[in-house]
Each structure stands twice: as C-alpha cells, then as structure tokens.
Amino acid sequence: MEDEVLREASKVLTILSKYDALKIFLQSVEGIEAETDAPEKIGLTKKRYYTRLKQLVDTGLIEKSKGRYVQTTLGRIIYEKALQVLFEHVRNAKKLQMLDVLKSSGKFDMDEIYRLLSIKVGEDKAKVFMEYGELTNVLVEKMNNASNEVLYATRFFNEHIINEIIELHKRGVNVRMIIDRMLIEGQREKVVKQEYKERMMVTTVPFYPENVDRKVADVPFSFMVIDGRETCIELVNANNPERFYAGVYVSDENVAKQMIGLFETLYAGTAIARANRR
Numbered sequence: 321m322e323d324e325v326l327r328e329a330s331k332v333l334t335i336l337s338k339y340d341a342l343k344i345f346l347q348s349v350e351g352i353e354a355e356t357d358a359p360e361k362i363g364l365t366k367k368r369y370y371t372r373l374k375q376l377v378d379t380g381l382i383e384k385s386k387g388r389y390v391q392t393t394l395g396r397i398i399y400e401k402a403l404q405v406l407f408e409h410v411r412n413a414k415k416l417q418m419l420d421v422l423k424s425s426g427k428f429d430m431d432e433i434y435r436l437l438s439i440k441v442g443e444d445k446a447k448v449f450m451e452y453g454e455l456t457n458v459l460v461e462k463m464n465n466a467s468n469e470v471l472y473a474t475r476f477f478n479e480h481i482i483n484e485i486i487e488l489h490k491r492g493v494n495v496r497m498i499i500d501r502m503l504i505e506g507q508r509e510k511v512v513k514q515e516y517k518e519r520m521m522v523t524t525v526p527f528y529p530e531n532v533d534r535k536v537a538d539v540p541f542s543f544m545v546i547d548g549r550e551t552c553i554e555l556v557n558a559n560n561p562e563r564f565y566a567g568v569y570v571s572d573e574n575v576a577k578q579m580i581g582l583f584e585t586l587y588a589g590t591a592i593a594r595a596n597r598r
Contacts, residue, residue: 332398335379340364341372345381349399351388445571448555452476452564455552460484462546462569466493471545471583473498473537475554476564498586500539537586542567543579551576 335341343362352358359369376382381395449455463484488495542554555566
C-alpha cells in the first residue's frame with residue numbers, strides 16, 4: 321500500500337482514537353450548530369472542544385456548511401462503513417468470546433454456534449455481572465423462585481448454589497445437572513471434613529438426592545436455565561479459562577430455549593457420573 325495512503329489513514333485513526341474527538345464526530349452525524357452551547361452539551365471545555373473540532377476539520381472528517389458542522393463525504397463513509405461495524409462488534413464482544421470457547425470445544429458445528437449467538441436480547445432483559453459473588457447471589461435468589469425445573473451445567477463448585485439445589489429438591493422442583501469432569505476430580509481431593517460430604521454427594525453421586533439427575537462431561541462454560549424462561553451464561557476469558565471472568569443473566573424465553581437445546585445436547589452425549597460414596 322502507498323505510503324501516502326498509510327499516512328492519511330494514520331491521521332484519521334489518530335484523531336478518532338481520542339475519546340472527546342470521537343464524541344464530537346458522532347455528534348456531527350446530525351450536525352452541530354456553529355454558534356451554540358455544544359461544548360457544554362458534549363461535556364467538554366471550550367478549549368478542548370474547539371481544539372478537537374479543528375483537528376477533525378483539518379483531517380477532512382468534518383466541514384462547516386450553512387452554519388453547522390457536518391460530516392464530509394469521507395467522514396460519512398468512515399462512520400457508516402467502519403465505525404458502526406466496530407461499535408456493533410464491541411457490543412457483541414462477549415458473544416464473540418463465547419463463540420471462540422464453543423469452537424475450541426469441538427462439540428458444536430458452526431451453524432449451531434451462530435444460531436445460538438445470533439439471538440438479540442433487549443438491554444432491559446440482560447445484565448452482565450463481573451463479580452462471581454454478586455452473580456451467585458442473583459442465581460440463588462432466582463432459584464428460590466423456581467417452580468418447575470432448573471437445568472445447571474457447571475465448571476465451578478459453589479456451596480450456596482448446592483444448598484439451594486437441595487432445597488429445590490425438597491420442594492419437588494426437578495433439577496438436572498451436568499458437572500465438569502475436572503471439577504469432580506478437584507472436589508474429591510478437597511473433601512476432608514464431614515460437613516462437606518453432603519455437598520460432594522450432590523455433585524458426584526448419581527441420583528443423590530433422589531430425582532436430581534447429574535452427569536459428568538467436559539463443560540465448555542457454565543450456564544443455568546430456570547423454568548424455561550431465565551438463563552445465566554458464563555463468559556469465559558480465553559486467556560485465563562480456568563477462572564471466572566463474567567456472567568450474563570438473561571430473561572428471555574428464546575434464549576432459554578436455545579440454552580435448553582445446548583443442555584440436552586450435552587446431557588444426551590454424556591455418561592452418568594460414577595463415584596464411590598464416602
């Protein structure tokens with residue numbers, strides 16, 4: 321590629337990489353009145369506003385026309401063909417990370433993965449949790465309100481969730497679990513005290529308590545479906561897959577339906593857990 325093109329492209333990327341300049345550029349989609357309180361509305365000082373505005377004009381992304389600052393033809397093309405695509409991919413970054421996890425597991429073909437990740441959910445129906453403890457608290461609260469069935473595939477051992485599963489069983493709620501193979505091996509080594517034995521039985525011994533079905537498999541990421549309506553999905557950091565990274569809680573029946581299908585696929589292809597009672 322010609323050096324001149326690279327230099328011009330570098331100028332465009334340099335100015336748009338500045339947060340306040342990008343805010344001005346996005347505001348110019350609808351046009352910015354030249355003689356207004358635009359700096360205050362955008363949240364910038366006048367000095368910074370006019371400095372960035374001049375840089376955008378000098379780079380050829382914005383021009384003054386009929387008393388308004390608007391995007392040039394170049395600016396409009398960059399906005400429509402590059403920035404909007406970038407924003408969409410950033411919004412879907414968590415889904416893309418999950419796609420990488422599913423691909424690397426080798427258990428699902430690409431059509432299945434794209435069907436799962438192409439579902440769009442309204443912002444009011446989904447919430448992302450970066451703290452494991454906060455997510456656990458929400459899960460326990462939601463499980464407490466379950467009335468029919470809970471499907472749970474997990475890479476982690478959490479005593480609060482196990483306690484709630486025991487309570488669900490007592491209330492007659494159907495619970496099916498898929499436990500990650502590595503989790504089973506790790507927990508067997510940790511069980512040294514009497515008070516942990518029941519928790520261990522729940523995760524490792526088939527049909528204990530009665531009617532809680534559990535199987536062992538290689539779980540690519542943890543997820544839970546409650547009453548076919550609410551779903552929690554673990555988002556895995558590919559650079560550190562052994563640790564909890566984030567989780568998203570979604571209240572949407574379409575998403576729940578897709579995750580139920582994923583659960584059934586895993587469940588049908590695994591063997592019932594085998595463990596000796598201790």
